[in-house]
Amino acid sequence: MTDTDLPRLNIAVLLPCYNEGKSIASVVIGFRKALPSARIYVYDNNSSDDTSSQAAFAGATVVPSRRQGKGNVVRQMFADIEADVYIMADGDGTYDPSAAPRMIDTLLADRADMVVGTRRNVTEDAGRNGHAFGNRLFNKIYRALFGSEFTDIFSGYRAFTRRFAKSFPASSPGFEIETEMSVHASSLRLPVSEIEFDYGRRVEGSESKLSTFRDGFRILRMMGMLMKETKPFVFFSAVSAVLFGTATLLSLPILVEYFETGLVSRMPTWMLAMTLTLGAMMSFTAGVILDSLARSRIEQKRIHYLSIAPARGEGGIGGRMQRTEDDPATYLQDLSRKTGT
Template identity: 55%
Template sequence: MLDIGLNEAGMLAAKQYEGGQTQADGGTVEVVRPAHAPAIAVILPCFNEEAAIGDVVRAFRTVLPTARVYVFDNRSTDDTRAVAAAAGAIVRSEMRQGKGNVVRRMFADVEADVYVLADGDGTYDARMAPRMIEHLTAENLDMIVGTRVAPPGRAFPPGHRFGNHMFNTLVAHVFGREFRDIFSGYRVFSRRFVKSFPAVTNGFDIETEMTVHALELRLPVAEMDTHYAERPAGSTSKLRTFRDGFSILWAMLLLFKQVRPFLLFGAAAAILSLTSIGLAWPILIEFLQTGLVPRIPTAMLSTGMMIVAFLSLACGLILHSVSRSHLEVKRLQYLTLAAPRPR
């Protein structure tokens, strides 16, 4: 198996063309591309998508003939692997259940200069991929998000639209930049984004982590509208609206704690201190008037809350310094990788 990447300066500069053969469950995929062009990998996480994955693989192979198409199967119980291999994909497996686990494995194992991430359910338009790649390389961007555009209906139910808008607004207020569709699974990445992305989440909250990673490092990103279609017959959604919604909200809170710890713990300290002052004020007034402290439990509660407030503030300051150090390390790792080359 030969994976070819152009991330090292001057690599294969003297060759006009380069090629490789990759074994995909019994089939051979031939890739030939000009030596100056970036290596492109299409990566598709899948779980029980036999009804759609064949058409998805063929669509991406048609619009990106020089790209390698990878299907990472996530313990499917149907014929997803066989259908993907028959369509010409390079099929691999990830046994840990969850989209985040699959994306972590894909980003670690696949070598390329440009990565196209999409779902294997046939809802994303493969014809947009060349335009997204062209925009990424021409503008030296690190991520392009394919913003889903679909008429109201089963493709994008009202509940999902509302939740998407709510989380988009929350991300804009917390992390400082508005995305129109932070949950889109159709994205194009540079190599330096992929290889500097920690991927610590396990499930459908992986898109939120990608978005926060880009915002935290202040990476150049863009959005492009793309058609979003209904799933084909026989394909069912793996998203559980309420359970996964709460999971995403929890993941966002953890990311907020990691990225903006002083704001989080500072807000807690402010609430605790104001509550403490509110409880203590009547006691203080009565003490100044009579010299007595009649409500000892309330006074003790007020004192304890003020102590906790100062501890929360101290934790925020310490974690802010730690977060700053982590940010510097991630930024330096990001800068060690080359920017995308124009096609």
């Protein structure tokens, strides 16, 4: 694909950054070369180095983002920017800007709402052994909980339609945002695609902002929260099974003693077992009720998603350049002008 192949496609490149002064200029220049007509935005998340000046010097529009955390920045970017197609990448130089046209090609050809640029060999060498292990572990957990649509849920290199960007709630504050994007697509069963590319290394002197244990815990907590919100029956049934299993283990010796002697010598343990059994029943009931509410929420999200024009190049921003016949009021106005009535 060349840039002239899509004259009506409005593309925005979004780069959330925190202290990426050593690499951001080359990243911006790379995207300007790969997508000459795209608008490039660098959202500076309270950097203490020269990220903003380097990005502006390279030709990007720099926007301050005061609320700390990548998820907060992404929420602001999607709210601020209007475009047909959004390309999101990191400012650390690990993602290849020359792959962006291929991602847009895939987005249009597959009529997808999100294309994820999966990182080749990222689970074998992610800069640190802890990161590599975490990638393998969390991708397996994701596939077990939410589905097998994705092989690299942590990739920050993604292409979106306007429909996805404007329907995505983005509640995560930090690095969990990519996981939330994936769950959003899986729960609404949106069309998604993946393409693989080489994963680069940071420039010398640049440090990763990802903490293996702290952010790993946050991601795991986010997965649990999203599981509770999107699949409450499965979540609360699992809780119910754990409580009931524990109650059974505690009560079996007491029941055996009762049938043999007619006595209950460990009354506190029996009371604890009964309390856990009641908790298991309540948890299961909550799962049944909340499952109906979750289905209703997903239906509402789906309706909102469908109310947004897809704008995969059919028109300008938000589909405003689409055929006038698709808008009855505009069509009647044009018809009146043509007929002189």
